[in-house]
Amino acid sequence: MNGSPVVATVSPRERSPVQQSRWRLFALALGAIAVVVLPHFLGDSYVLQLVNFGLIGLIVVVGLNYITGYCGQINFAQAAFYGIGAYTTAVLMLKGLSFWLAMPLAAMATGLCSVVLGVPTLRLRAFYLAMATIGFSEIVQLVLIHWEPVTGGTSGLRGIPGVSLFGFALQGQLQHYYFLLAWAAFGLWLAVRVRSTQLGRSMLALRDTEIAAEVAGVNTTRIKSIALALSAIYAGIAGALYVTYIGYVSPDGFSTGQSIQYYTMLIIGGTGSAVGAVVGTITLTALPELLRFLREWYLVLYGLGVIAIIAVLPGGLVGLPRRLRRRSAPTTAPAHVSTATVEASPAASASSASAAEATRTGEMILSIKGVTQRFGGLIALDDVNIDVREGTVHAVIGPNGAGKTCFLNVLTGAYIPQAGSVKLLDRELLGLRPFQITHLGLSRNFQNIRIYPSLSVLENVMVGQACRSSINTLQSFLGTPASRREERAIKLAAREALVFVGLSEHADRPAESLAYAQRRLLEIARAIATQPRVLLLDEPAAGMNVQESTELMALIRAIRARGTTIVLVEHNMRLVMGVSDRISVLDFGKKLAEGSKDEIRQNPAVIEAYLGQTVTKDSRA
Amino acid sequence: MQLLQLVINGLAMGAIYALVALGLLQIFNAVRIVNFGQGQLLMVGAFLGLSTIVQAGLPMWLAYPVTLAAMAVIGVVFMLVAYYPVRGKPYYVLILTTIAMGIVLENLALIIWGPLPQAVPSPFGSAQWQFGGVTVSLHVLFVFAVTAVMLLGQWWFFNRTTYGRMMQATAQDMEMARLVGVRVRYTIAGAFALAAVFAGAGGLLVAPMFLAEPSMGGSLGLKAYVVSVIGGFGSLQGAVIAGLLLGVVETLAAGYISSTYRDAYAFIIMITMLFVMPRGLFGEKISERV
Numbered sequence: 001m002n003g004s005p006v007v008a009t010v011s012p013r014e015r016s017p018v019q020q021s022r023w024r025l026f027a028l029a030l031g032a033i034a035v036v037v038l039p040h041f042l043g044d045s046y047v048l049q050l051v052n053f054g055l056i057g058l059i060v061v062v063g064l065n066y067i068t069g070y071c072g073q074i075n076f077a078q079a080a081f082y083g084i085g086a087y088t089t090a091v092l093m094l095k096g097l098s099f100w101l102a103m104p105l106a107a108m109a110t111g112l113c114s115v116v117l118g119v120p121t122l123r124l125r126a127f128y129l130a131m132a133t134i135g136f137s138e139i140v141q142l143v144l145i146h147w148e149p150v151t152g153g154t155s156g157l158r159g160i161p162g163v164s165l166f167g168f169a170l171q172g173q174l175q176h177y178y179f180l181l182a183w184a185a186f187g188l189w190l191a192v193r194v195r196s197t198q199l200g201r202s203m204l205a206l207r208d209t210e211i212a213a214e215v216a217g218v219n220t221t222r223i224k225s226i227a228l229a230l231s232a233i234y235a236g237i238a239g240a241l242y243v244t245y246i247g248y249v250s251p252d253g254f255s256t257g258q259s260i261q262y263y264t265m266l267i268i269g270g271t272g273s274a275v276g277a278v279v280g281t282i283t284l285t286a287l288p289e290l291l292r293f294l295r296e297w298y299l300v301l302y303g304l305g306v307i308a309i310i311a312v313l314p315g316g317l318v319g320l321p322r323r324l325r326r327r328s329a330p331t332t333a334p335a336h337v338s339t340a341t342v343e344a345s346p347a348a349s350a351s352s353a354s355a356a357e358a359t360r361t362g363e364m365i366l367s368i369k370g371v372t373q374r375f376g377g378l379i380a381l382d383d384v385n386i387d388v389r390e391g392t393v394h395a396v397i398g399p400n401g402a403g404k405t406c407f408l409n410v411l412t413g414a415y416i417p418q419a420g421s422v423k424l425l426d427r428e429l430l431g432l433r434p435f436q437i438t439h440l441g442l443s444r445n446f447q448n449i450r451i452y453p454s455l456s457v458l459e460n461v462m463v464g465q466a467c468r469s470s471i472n473t474l475q476s477f478l479g480t481p482a483s484r485r486e487e488r489a490i491k492l493a494a495r496e497a498l499v500f501v502g503l504s505e506h507a508d509r510p511a512e513s514l515a516y517a518q519r520r521l522l523e524i525a526r527a528i529a530t531q532p533r534v535l536l537l538d539e540p541a542a543g544m545n546v547q548e549s550t551e552l553m554a555l556i557r558a559i560r561a562r563g564t565t566i567v568l569v570e571h572n573m574r575l576v577m578g579v580s581d582r583i584s585v586l587d588f589g590k591k592l593a594e595g596s597k598d599e600i601r602q603n604p605a606v607i608e609a610y611l612g613q614t615v616t617k618d619s620r621a
Numbered sequence: 622m623q624l625l626q627l628v629i630n631g632l633a634m635g636a637i638y639a640l641v642a643l644g645l646l647q648i649f650n651a652v653r654i655v656n657f658g659q660g661q662l663l664m665v666g667a668f669l670g671l672s673t674i675v676q677a678g679l680p681m682w683l684a685y686p687v688t689l690a691a692m693a694v695i696g697v698v699f700m701l702v703a704y705y706p707v708r709g710k711p712y713y714v715l716i717l718t719t720i721a722m723g724i725v726l727e728n729l730a731l732i733i734w735g736p737l738p739q740a741v742p743s744p745f746g747s748a749q750w751q752f753g754g755v756t757v758s759l760h761v762l763f764v765f766a767v768t769a770v771m772l773l774g775q776w777w778f779f780n781r782t783t784y785g786r787m788m789q790a791t792a793q794d795m796e797m798a799r800l801v802g803v804r805v806r807y808t809i810a811g812a813f814a815l816a817a818v819f820a821g822a823g824g825l826l827v828a829p830m831f832l833a834e835p836s837m838g839g840s841l842g843l844k845a846y847v848v849s850v851i852g853g854f855g856s857l858q859g860a861v862i863a864g865l866l867l868g869v870v871e872t873l874a875a876g877y878i879s880s881t882y883r884d885a886y887a888f889i890i891m892i893t894m895l896f897v898m899p900r901g902l903f904g905e906k907i908s909e910r911v
Contacts, residue, residue, distance in 0.1 A: 072713050120896045126712060127655060131850050132895050134843065135888035142885045207711075260720055267717050296732050303725035304702070307718045311706035 039177050048173040052245065054285040055180040056238050059187050061265045061277040063234020066191065066227040068263065069271035070200065072207035073126055073224060076259045077117070077133035080140040081110045081232040083254025085239025090157045090249045091150060099163045103240040110236030111229045118228040122221050129228075137256040144251040156250030163244045176245055183241060187234060190477070191274035197476045197483070198462070198469055198490065203227055204272070205452045205463045212450035214434035215412055215443065217466040217530050226473055268309050270316025272454060279318045362390035365565050366411075366442075366534050371420030373403075373410055373589075380406040381417065382589040388534065388582075393556060393566045395576045398586035399609065404569040405447055407586065408536050411567070412444050413437045424534065441533035445523035445540060447569075453512035457503060460511045460522055461494040464529030497525040501555060517548045524555070534565045541572040553578045577601075585609070626755050627876050628869055633761040635868020636768045637827055641845035642852070642860040643771050644819030650779060650855060651788040651812030654715055658703065658723030660842020662817050665726055666692055666824025667833035668734045670741045681744045689821050696817025697810050704813065705806070723838065730835040741828035764826050771819060772861050778815075779857075788812055840884070847891045853901025863902055 042048040064078045085106040092102035113136075121132040144151050151157070163170050163179065170176055194200040206213035206220045214220050243249045261284070269280020291298050313319055366388035373381040380403045388394045396404055409415045411422055413434040422429040429437050443464075452460050469476075469490070475483040498504040501521040506514065514522060520540055527535055537556070541549040549572055556579045560566055570576050576583065583600045585592040593603045600606055641663055648656045656662075669691055673684035703722035707715060745759035779785040790798040791808050799805050823841075824833070831837065848867055852859025867887055875883040894901065 068713060072711060074713050074716055117892075120899070124895070124899050127854070128850070128895060128899060130655075130716065131846060132892055135847070135892045138843070138888045139885050139892075142882055146881050260717075264717060264721075267714055271714075296728065299728040300725050300732070303721040303723075303728070306721040307703055307707065310710065310714055310718055314710065 035181065039174060042173075045173070048177060050285070050289065052173060052176055052180055054281060055177070055184045056242050056245065057262070057265075057285060058184045058278060058281045059238040059241070060235050061262050061269075061281045062184075062187050062191050062274055063231045063238070064262055064266050065271070065274055065277045066194075066203070066230040066234075067224070068231075068266055069274070069276065070195075070203035070207060071224050071227045072271075073122070073228070074130035074263075075133050075228065075231060076130055076256055076263065077137040077140070078231060078235050078262045079254045079256070079258035080133075080137040081114065081235035082239045082242070083140060083144060083251070084110050084113060085236030086243045086249050086254070087144065087151055087157070087239070088236070089240035090160045090243045093160055093244070094157065099161075099240070099244055103237060106240045107233045107236040110232040110239070114228045114232035115225060118225045122224040122228065133259075134256055137259055141251060141255055144254065151251070154251060156248055158248040160243050160247050160249065162247065180241060180245070183237070187237075188274055188278065191277075193479060194477060195273070197479070197487065198466060199223070199226070199473055199476045201455060201459050201463050202466055204454050205460075208452040208454055209450040211414065211434065212446060212452070213463065215438055215446075216464045216526055217435050217438040217443075218463065219433075219435045264306060268306060268316055270313075270318030272315070273318060276316045276318040280316065283317060362392060362565075364388070365390040365425060366567070367421075367423045368411070369421045369423075371407075371410055371417050371422065373406055373415055373417040379589050381410065384420070384586070384589070384591050386584050386591065386594070388565060388567055390533075390565050391560065391563060392581040393560055393568055393579050395568045395570060395580035395583045396586060397570065397573075397576055397583060398592070401588075402586040403589040404586055405538055406589075408444060408538050408567075408569060411437075411536060412442060438530050438532075441531075442536065443527040443530045443532035443534075444536035445520065445527055445538055447538040447542065449516075449519045449523060451511045451514075451519050451522055451526075453510070455511055456507070457509050457511050457514065457522060458491070458494055458498065458507040461497050461525045461529045462490050464497070464526040465490040465493055466530075494525075494529055497529045500528065500558070501525040502551075517544050520544070520552075521555075524559075528559065528564075532564060534567060535559060536567045536569075538569050539571060540568070541570055541575045544572075549575055623876075624873075627872050629755060629757055629761070631869035631872030632865055633764060633830075633868070634872060635865035636761075636764045637823065637830070637841070637864075638844045638848045638868055639861040639864030640764070640768050640771065640823040640826065641820070641841055642848045642864055643768075643775055643857065644816045644823065645842075645845050645849055646855065646857060646860055647775065647816040647819055648812055649792075649849075651792050652704065652708075652809055653792050654704070654712065654719065655846065656816065657716060657719040657842065657846075658699065658726060659816070659820055659845060660838030660840070661723040661726040661730075662692070662695070662699065662820035662838070663824045663827065663841060664730060664833070664835060664838035665695060666817075666821030667741060667828035667837065668730055668824070668835075669821065670825045670828050671734065671739055671833050674741060675739075685744075685825060688825060689818050692817040692821030693814040696814040696820075699817060700810055700813035704809070723842070727835050727838060734833075734835065736835060738832035738834040741825075741833050743829035760826075760829055764830075767822060767826060768861065771822070772857055776857055784808070784811065844887055847887045850891050851894050851901055853903035856901065856903035859901055859903030 039048055039051065042051070060078060060082050064075060067073045067075045088106035088109045089099070089102045092105060093099065097105075117132055117136050118129070121128045145154055147153075165179070170179055195204075202213065202218045202220075202223045205216065206218060206223060210220055265280035265284045266277055267280070268283060269278065270276025287302075288298065291301075294301060309317065313323060315322070364387050366386075368384060368386045368388075371381050371384045372379070384403075384407065386394075386396070396407060398404055406415065410417050411429065413429065413432055413436070416431065420430070424437075424440055424442060427440055429440065429442070432440075452463065455463070469486060495504060495507060498507055501524055503514075503518060503521055503525060506518065511519075511522060520543075524535075524537070524540065540556075541552055544552060553575055556566060556568070556575075560579075568576065568580065577597055580597060582595070583597060584594045585600060585603075585606050587609045592609055593600060593606050595603070641659060644662070645656060645659045648654065648659070666688060669688040670684065673679045673687050674681065677684075679687065699722060703718045704715075707718050743760040743763070745763060748759040750757050750759065750762075777785075779789060787798065787803045787808050788811070790801070790803055791805055795805055798808075827837070827841070844867070845864075848864040849860050851867065852861070852863035867890065870890065871883060871886050874886050
């Protein structure tokens with residue numbers, strides 16, 4: 001794929017962003033009018049009741065979207081949270097509390113449950129949250145059935161008072177409809193809005209690739225906990241609305257099976273956008289009613305239909321129109337633009353100035369002492385000592401399997417070595433989590449590229465600003481003026497980073513449409529956006545052609561000129577010899593040699609182990 | 622004496638959990654997905670036992686192999702419908718296809734065999750042994766024996782045969798396995814076929830103890846996941862030991878503490894385990910590659 005001469009072709013069928021947003025606005029307005037007016041014609045009917053239940057279900061599913069849609073975590077306890085909200089409200093209101101007091105308490109109760117459940121399991125691999133939530137859900141179900149003095153057992157609780165709004169008690173299906181609609185609309189609005197905040201971007205980033213989100217400075221465990229709590233709070237509020245709407249509550253409807261039903265609604269509708277939740281909820285609420293004639297075959301076809309949708313529509317039902325449109329349009333892959341544009345970037349012009357300075361001897365900034373990393377019997381790093389001086393480009397080279405990438409993984413907290421110490425100035429880094437290390441001023445790219453494909457190019461870089469954020473989650477979620485100001489600042493800084501690496505004209509494209517070499521540049525821009533003191537580059541030139549790697553060389557010099565120290569792991573000797581101030585050679589996990597370019601070139605051990613081979617390879621190229 | 626009887630009953634229950642969990646791990650160790658339809662596969666096995674033994678009147682020595690062969694085919698169909706078309710999708714989407722396939726199987730069984738619980742005989746009839754005050758049915762001993770054979774067989778398969786190693790390679794890196802010449806599609810089909818055979822054997826063994834009914838798969842499948850987590854996901858011996866332990870703890874707790882919350886104990890133990898020892902009794906071998 002890389003280096004292929006495909007030229008950018010924006011298909012004429014694609015609507016421009018402006019047109020698209022105008023269409024969207026029109027559709028939205030039309031939908032809003034329909035939603036407000038249509039129910040008047042339904043009267044106090046069975047259909048309106050179904051719609052009302054659908055609205056409550058929608059709140060539950062939009063809530064689930066935070067943890068599952070945005071974060072990619074499996075929550076099979078959404079119905080249990082819903083049940084806890086319902087029962088808490090019921091018990092409190094039967095004790096005489098008003099809805100407006102009972103509902104927030106119920107939401108708090110479910111949020112608390114989610115924190116207790118999430119904190120220990122969200123650190124682990126995704127599968128464990130699935131298991132923990134199933135277990136929690138089964139326990140909740142049993143408690144609801146058997147804790148009779150409080151929950152009323154299988155027969156449940158009756159006579160729960162309705163909601164009164166400014167002294168007026170809600171009456172009839174229509175009034176309830178507008179009340180529930182307001183809640184659903186508010187919940188949906190928040191969920192759509194969060195997508196364009198630092199919180200939302202962090203969620204999508206960690207869903208796409210968790211380790212790269214950490215390295216960009218996102219505390220993934222915290223973000224996941226927040227998302228789970230938001231899911232649970234939505235469910236809790238939905239539960240409160242449910243019991244006050246129908247006036248009684250029983251353990252039905254809060255089972256694991258029901259949770260899976262909500263989960264299915266979300267996946268079928270489409271993850272990643274809150275609109276998918278709406279589509280999924282409507283579809284799976286209406287479908288059983290419409291397909292009643294299938295009787296016992298309904299669930300068989302339902303199951304097969306779910307699989308079919310997942311197989312055919314990766315984006316869920318919400319992606320169906322786009323998919324149809326794309327099918328009718330020419331199927332050339334979206335734009336692989338040549339990277340020639342990089343030449344014009346300021347990186348290139350800044351480079352010539354700094355290239356002149358030959359050797360640098362700044363203060364010691366990164367000090368690695370006695371690091372030993374074993375995997376079972378294999379010693380990947382054996383008592384490695386390397387000192388990196390500020391403002392230098394320090395290359396770490398060595399044959400394949402010498403432990404170079406392992407070395408970077410130790411520095412950024414992905415591996416915790418058995419022995420040794422890594423100090424950034426005076427701070428010990430070993431034992432810290434990757435995002436903490438990023439906050440202290442160490443950032444990296446990945447040898448096997450890890451960008452966030454669901455975000456735009458600009459948003460990818462904005463995630464890297466996470467660690468420079470001083471706005472708390474609640475502010476970001478609610479969109480306070482301070483958070484909006486910061487959002488603008490983040491965007492500005494991200495654009496600057498894109499200009500610096502020469503990707504600015506692609507800022508608003510989806511990151512997955514970038515060509516290979518551009519993805520590497522994007523990763524570097526994201527790393528720069530964290531404003532690192534030390535930037536670790538893991539084979540940045542891999543897969544680049546001669547021209548691209550020449551441009552990369554200029555970029556690396558420009559980064560150094562900004563005062564950022566660089567640790568460069570690279571195979572491309574032309575690049576290494578072109579930019580490095582100092583070189584360490586690793587072989588079989590041991591440091592073989594260290595010195596200036598010339599010293600390394602003339603070191604017989606290095607020549608034997610490594611350079612000899614590469615020089616011939618290089619002369620061929 | 623009552624204690625000993627309870628322990629034996631618990632072990633019998635635990636052996637069943639272990640058996641279902643072994644089928645689950647067969648797929649997990651080959652394609653790294655948790656099959657949430659494993660319990661339903663077991664249910665199908667139980668009903669195929671009903672059809673071959675009771676309805677068709679086949680002798681046991683013929684009915685068992687026929688059922689297991691049919692299960693292998695069903696396993697491949699399962700894979701072709703619920704896994705192969707969606708492979709490579711994110712795990713939080715994949716998990717839903719196996720659940721959906723479980724729903725399909727359960728409702729097909731409802732249509733074919735009806736909702737009522739039905740008895741399936743054991744090859745050992747209702748033969749029992751008495752030791753003092755303790756009763757052990759021959760069937761339960763049979764269950765122990767089958768579980769032990771399956772554990773050893775599966776261990777041998779994964780660690781000592783080329784095909785088993787190919788499956789492990791596929792699980793770790795599908796593309797790389799393909800590059801070194803593993804025929805990935807057949808390997809995965811084989812894993813699903815074997816898992817379905819395990820489930821079928823489980824069904825044949827469970828049906829004489831609890832009757833066959835379409836909804837039996839859900840709760841047994843759930844217990845198998847619990848057992849796998851407690852044992853350390855991916856670990857065969859962990860699953861068996863955790864299965865036996867859970868069976869005993871559940872039975873004792875139901876006998877001495879409260880039977881109302883009988884089904885909650887498993888989940889309480891699992892959640893506690895996730896809190897204090899998330900990698901389970903026998904740890905988890907896999908970690909994310911960077």
